[in-house]
Amino acid sequence: MYPLSLNRPFSPVNFPDNDDAASDGGYSSDGDLSSMYGAYSSYKTRKHESFVSTPVPDGPSFWQERDYTSIFSPQPVVSKLPNNVLFDIFTFYGEDIFSKPGGHRYWWQTLALVCRKWNTVIRSSPSHFLGELRFGNNSSVLFFMNISRQGCDSVTSLLRRSQLLPIHVNYDFIQPTQNLAHGHVEDNVLVLLQHIERVWSLSLRAPLSTWRAIAAATSDAPLSCTSVEHIHLHTGDRTTGLALPGAFLKGHAPRLRSLTTIGVFLLSLPSLLTSTFHLVYLVLDGIPDSSHLPPEALLTYLSAMPRLQYLNIGFLSTIPPRRQTGNKTATPGPLNRVVLTNLGQFYFRGACAYLEALVAKVDTPHVYDVCLMLFYQLRYALPRVSAFLSRTKRFGFDGVRIQFYPNGVSISASPQFRLRQKRYYAYAFRAAVSISKSRL
Numbered sequence: 001m002y003p004l005s006l007n008r009p010f011s012p013v014n015f016p017d018n019d020d021a022a023s024d025g026g027y028s029s030d031g032d033l034s035s036m037y038g039a040y041s042s043y044k045t046r047k048h049e050s051f052v053s054t055p056v057p058d059g060p061s062f063w064q065e066r067d068y069t070s071i072f073s074p075q076p077v078v079s080k081l082p083n084n085v086l087f088d089i090f091t092f093y094g095e096d097i098f099s100k101p102g103g104h105r106y107w108w109q110t111l112a113l114v115c116r117k118w119n120t121v122i123r124s125s126p127s128h129f130l131g132e133l134r135f136g137n138n139s140s141v142l143f144f145m146n147i148s149r150q151g152c153d154s155v156t157s158l159l160r161r162s163q164l165l166p167i168h169v170n171y172d173f174i175q176p177t178q179n180l181a182h183g184h185v186e187d188n189v190l191v192l193l194q195h196i197e198r199v200w201s202l203s204l205r206a207p208l209s210t211w212r213a214i215a216a217a218t219s220d221a222p223l224s225c226t227s228v229e230h231i232h233l234h235t236g237d238r239t240t241g242l243a244l245p246g247a248f249l250k251g252h253a254p255r256l257r258s259l260t261t262i263g264v265f266l267l268s269l270p271s272l273l274t275s276t277f278h279l280v281y282l283v284l285d286g287i288p289d290s291s292h293l294p295p296e297a298l299l300t301y302l303s304a305m306p307r308l309q310y311l312n313i314g315f316l317s318t319i320p321p322r323r324q325t326g327n328k329t330a331t332p333g334p335l336n337r338v339v340l341t342n343l344g345q346f347y348f349r350g351a352c353a354y355l356e357a358l359v360a361k362v363d364t365p366h367v368y369d370v371c372l373m374l375f376y377q378l379r380y381a382l383p384r385v386s387a388f389l390s391r392t393k394r395f396g397f398d399g400v401r402i403q404f405y406p407n408g409v410s411i412s413a414s415p416q417f418r419l420r421q422k423r424y425y426a427y428a429f430r431a432a433v434s435i436s437k438s439r440l
Contacts, residue, residue: 136170235263238286285314314349359388
């Protein structure tokens with residue numbers, strides 16, 4: 001008979017948030033941890049079949065004469081337990097937690113606040129407890145901030161102690177959910193970018209000042225990004241038109257699945273897009289002008305993206321500045337027709353001539369959502385756009401909406417518009433039938 005059930009997970013108590021309440025012997029919850037260790041010891045004893053059960057006499061007198069506190073409560077405190085025993089306790093209770101529906105992967109974060117012993121154990125070997133390292137200034141990494149505090153020195157030492165773990169970076173300098181010192185967080189980002197070869201997800205939303213600091217810090221040393229799968233770069237304003245140096249995120253990215261740049265343009269874009277075959281999500285919004293990404297170059301990149309499902313291309317200007325006319329991207333040779341069989345959503349913002357050159361060699365048979373924003377000009381001639389929409393299997397020009405604005409024209413076709421159109425026709429048909437019946 002055991003006073004503590006081994007079939008239930010450990011329910012952590014509410015521990016104080018301040019570190020002053022911690023001591024080497026732990027908080028007031030040492031009894032709970034002792035019970036954990038007692039249950040674990042009993043489990044290990046039974047597992048190795050070395051437990052000798054004592055026959056229990058009948059009658060209540062036997063239970064009243066025994067002191068079960070001294071029997072089932074272990075004597076050593078948590079601070080005196082070796083690290084390997086604490087690892088075993090975590091593994092034992094962790095398996096129970098993970099096996100239950102809805103079990104939180106990082107339930108052990110409260111253990112870092114139980115006592116300094118647990119905090120030391122977790123920080124000394126993060127690979128034992130984590131599947132990845134998360135860094136950021138939002139609520140999704142709050143559990144990790146409780147452990148490492150994410151100071152610049154602690155980030156460096158943590159990366160050194162866990163060299164096999166991938167890194168997840170998510171910082172928002174414009175609307176942070178955690179109030180941290182801006183300079184302190186910026187230093188963390190610069191440190192993490194020095195280990196970009198371990199980053200699998202990179203999300204940065206920062207003002208121009210921060211991006212300039214990042215560009216200056218990464219301009220000398222080329223960085224490899226062979227492990228990255230998701231990249232999201234945002235300046236908070238798509239009209240900034242900042243071009244990051246070619247050394248930033250330069251190299252092959254064979255695992256890249258999604259790439260989003262808003263208000264910032266990567267001069268290393270050719271090396272990123274030509275090295276990946278698994279890209280499904282591509283957003284390049286806020287490109288300064290067409291000289292940074294000619295239509296022939298974009299067609300070359302799209303030809304190597306058979307799995308692409310979402311495409312969004314947006315420019316800021318139609319005419320490149322004079323100082324950049326001599327630095328145009330090399331135009332590749334003529335290409336065959338590009339077929340994007342998986343593309344479902346296509347958005348474009350730019351000049352009419354650019355769009356005509358792009359869709360002339362692109363087929364998207366299964367696209368279902370199209371929005372084309374064209375810059376203002378006196379006359380629009382769109383024969384290739386018309387042929388492009390007519391080649392789709394879901395709609396032709398009968399399902400396209402054209403709207404004129406002071407600064408341009410919008411051409412859109414989506415399932416929502418077709419659904420509203422069908423409902424209108426159905427309503428008009430029923431109204432016509434009812435009128436005909438009334439006349440009869």
